[in-house]
Amino acid sequence: MRTRLALAFALLAAAATMPWWVDSGTLRLFVEFACLLALAQMWNLLAGYGGMVSVGQQGYLGIGAYALLVLSDMAGFNPFLCVPLAGVIAALVAIPTSQAVFRLQGGYFAIGTWVVAESFRLIAANASAVGGGSGTSLIAMREFPRATREAITFWIALAVAAASIAALYWLLRSRHGLALTALRDSERAAASQGVDVGATKFWVYLIAAFGCGAVGALYFLMNLRISPDAAFGVNWTAFVIFIVVIGGIGTLEGPIIGTLVFFALRETLAGFGTWYLIALGALAVAVMVWFPRGLWGYVAARFDLHLFPIRRRL
Amino acid sequence: MLGGLYALFAMGLALMFGVMRLVNIAHGDCIVLAAFVAIGLALALPGAGPALLLAMVLPLMFAAGYVLQRGVLNRTLGKDILPPLLVTFGFSVILQNVLLEIFSADPRSLSAGGLESLSFALPGGIAVGWLPLVTFVAALALALALELLFARTRLGRAFRATSDDPEAAQLQGIDHRHVYALATALAFAVITVAGIFLALRTTVAPSDGPAYLLYAFEAVIIGGLGSFWGTLAGGLVLGVAQAIGFRLDPGWGILVGHLAFLVMLMLRPQGLFPRTRD
Numbered sequence: 263m264r265t266r267l268a269l270a271f272a273l274l275a276a277a278a279t280m281p282w283w284v285d286s287g288t289l290r291l292f293v294e295f296a297c298l299l300a301l302a303q304m305w306n307l308l309a310g311y312g313g314m315v316s317v318g319q320q321g322y323l324g325i326g327a328y329a330l331l332v333l334s335d336m337a338g339f340n341p342f343l344c345v346p347l348a349g350v351i352a353a354l355v356a357i358p359t360s361q362a363v364f365r366l367q368g369g370y371f372a373i374g375t376w377v378v379a380e381s382f383r384l385i386a387a388n389a390s391a392v393g394g395g396s397g398t399s400l401i402a403m404r405e406f407p408r409a410t411r412e413a414i415t416f417w418i419a420l421a422v423a424a425a426s427i428a429a430l431y432w433l434l435r436s437r438h439g440l441a442l443t444a445l446r447d448s449e450r451a452a453a454s455q456g457v458d459v460g461a462t463k464f465w466v467y468l469i470a471a472f473g474c475g476a477v478g479a480l481y482f483l484m485n486l487r488i489s490p491d492a493a494f495g496v497n498w499t500a501f502v503i504f505i506v507v508i509g510g511i512g513t514l515e516g517p518i519i520g521t522l523v524f525f526a527l528r529e530t531l532a533g534f535g536t537w538y539l540i541a542l543g544a545l546a547v548a549v550m551v552w553f554p555r556g557l558w559g560y561v562a563a564r565f566d567l568h569l570f571p572i573r574r575r576l
Numbered sequence: 577m578l579g580g581l582y583a584l585f586a587m588g589l590a591l592m593f594g595v596m597r598l599v600n601i602a603h604g605d606c607i608v609l610a611a612f613v614a615i616g617l618a619l620a621l622p623g624a625g626p627a628l629l630l631a632m633v634l635p636l637m638f639a640a641g642y643v644l645q646r647g648v649l650n651r652t653l654g655k656d657i658l659p660p661l662l663v664t665f666g667f668s669v670i671l672q673n674v675l676l677e678i679f680s681a682d683p684r685s686l687s688a689g690g691l692e693s694l695s696f697a698l699p700g701g702i703a704v705g706w707l708p709l710v711t712f713v714a715a716l717a718l719a720l721a722l723e724l725l726f727a728r729t730r731l732g733r734a735f736r737a738t739s740d741d742p743e744a745a746q747l748q749g750i751d752h753r754h755v756y757a758l759a760t761a762l763a764f765a766v767i768t769v770a771g772i773f774l775a776l777r778t779t780v781a782p783s784d785g786p787a788y789l790l791y792a793f794e795a796v797i798i799g800g801l802g803s804f805w806g807t808l809a810g811g812l813v814l815g816v817a818q819a820i821g822f823r824l825d826p827g828w829g830i831l832v833g834h835l836a837f838l839v840m841l842m843l844r845p846q847g848l849f850p851r852t853r854d
Contacts, residue, residue, distance in 0.1 A: 369599025547666035
């Protein structure tokens with residue numbers, strides 16, 4: 263355990279020096295990678311552990327993005343500080359939202375969350391103060407030189423990705439993790455053992471909203487141009503679902519593998535338009551039908567290999 | 577009158593959920609697919625009217641539904657709700673992008689031979705378009721036909737039995753895999769009707785599917801699960817809500833529909849006319 267932790271910190275420290283020796287294109291790619299990885303871990307927590315299949319996480323991502331815009335451009339906050347604040351705002355919005363969508367179950371929960379995200383998108387598209395349907399640019403970032411801006415955004419991305427994995431690892435090894443795993447396997451049995459099902463799901467939903475909100479702010483720190491279709495697009499959730507399913511749902515390693523597969527596919531098929539999406543969808547369907555535990559689940563079962571041990575060995 | 581079309585969208589979704597507890601995330605994309613198959617056939621056969629197109633697309637989609645359910649979706653059904661959701665979600669993305677590659681992003685539509693612009697006046701000066709009226713009558717007829725099918729026929733009995741308890745139904749000699757495949761095939765037939773009326777009314781683009789899924793879903797939940805009359809009523813409520821929204825501000829129409837659905841969910845989560853509980 264201690265050697266693993268030391269190794270993880272050494273890796274992080276090494277990665278943190280990247281702004282000094284890689285070009286800005288690679289940095290941008292890494293920020294995108296970190297965004298998708300963190301989103302994938304949040305969705306993994308929701309669906310893989312909490313049993314809540316949401317197709318509406320782009321709603322919180324968009325809220326995070328617009329929170330960044332309003333706080334930094336209009337209220338004068340430091341844009342980098344807005345990343346955690348955007349997460350808090352997304353989590354606050356999730357409180358009333360959960361009251362509505364928790365009335366739906368299973369597949370209908372999935373579409374219900376999508377309706378909520380679409381409503382957020384339409385509200386943003388109709389708000390002329392934030393640029394309406396065509397969106398607007400983030401002007402608060404102008405005061406930073408480009409190299410500083412990119413380096414700080416990269417460090418935040420690194421921190422967000424590492425924190426999403428560390429937080430989930432810690433959460434799942436704690437008492438609450440046991441409750442979550444029980445909940446995933448059988449809600450009724452978990453309730454009979456004294457797990458407060460409603461409260462546990464509620465907190466998981468809030469944590470996921472926080473993570474997605476923070477990622478939303480982070481992504482648009484890099485992108486600098488915010489529009490409703492980019493911020494609230496269902497493609498965010500589509501990518502994330504494919505990443506988690508291909509990598510292995512309900513494992514911490516799966517989303518990492520899935521994100522790597524996603525970027526590998528996207529970069530190799532970049533010249534063929536939307537074909538990478540078709541390939542990704544087909545791969546996800548095939549994995550779901552024939553390897554429901556995903557690539558990592560298959561490897562873990564075959565070789566008994568666990569990078570992040572969260573199970574109790576009997 | 578938009579409600580008739582939404583009711584048509586919703587009935588296929590309600591049918592699949594009713595029999596199999598399967599939520600087809602690709603539902604909207606299947607509607608768009610049916611519309612595009614009809615549009616493609618209309619391009620190949622310039623003289624064909626909407627009725628002839630319907631007659632040609634219907635068996636194709638019926639067969640596609642049967643094969644899809646039998647070949648893929650049956651494998652995903654079980655206690656876990658995740659696999660069917662994720663597989664249909666994958667299909668949704670695949671369908672959208674394949675249609676995009678074949679037909680490009682341009683919106684297209686079907687010609688109804690002038691019917692789309694004809695209307696007649698009701699006393700009081702209200703103009704009623706023929707096409708919305710025909711759509712509404714089709715929705716009404718389909719709701720009646722599905723209700724009768726479920727209540728009166730041998731197949732309907734098999735649907736209800738399998739829905740209540742697949743294992744007990746198997747003991748009575750019902751092949752649940754075949755019954756499920758027939759349910760999806762029937763849902764795809766309803767989807768075809770919806771897709772053709774959609775393409776007659778307005779233009780369709782490959783990326784429109786998710787919006788239609790949301791409308792269909794809202795109509796099902798507003799109406800309440802388990803009754804096609806409820807679904808019809810849900811479609812009408814949603815259509816009226818959107819029409820009021822569009823009247824207030826063209827940008828708000830769809831949002832008002834979504835908000836009406838969310839308010840409904842808070843106030844009466846079981847819907848207007850619920851029959852089943854689960």
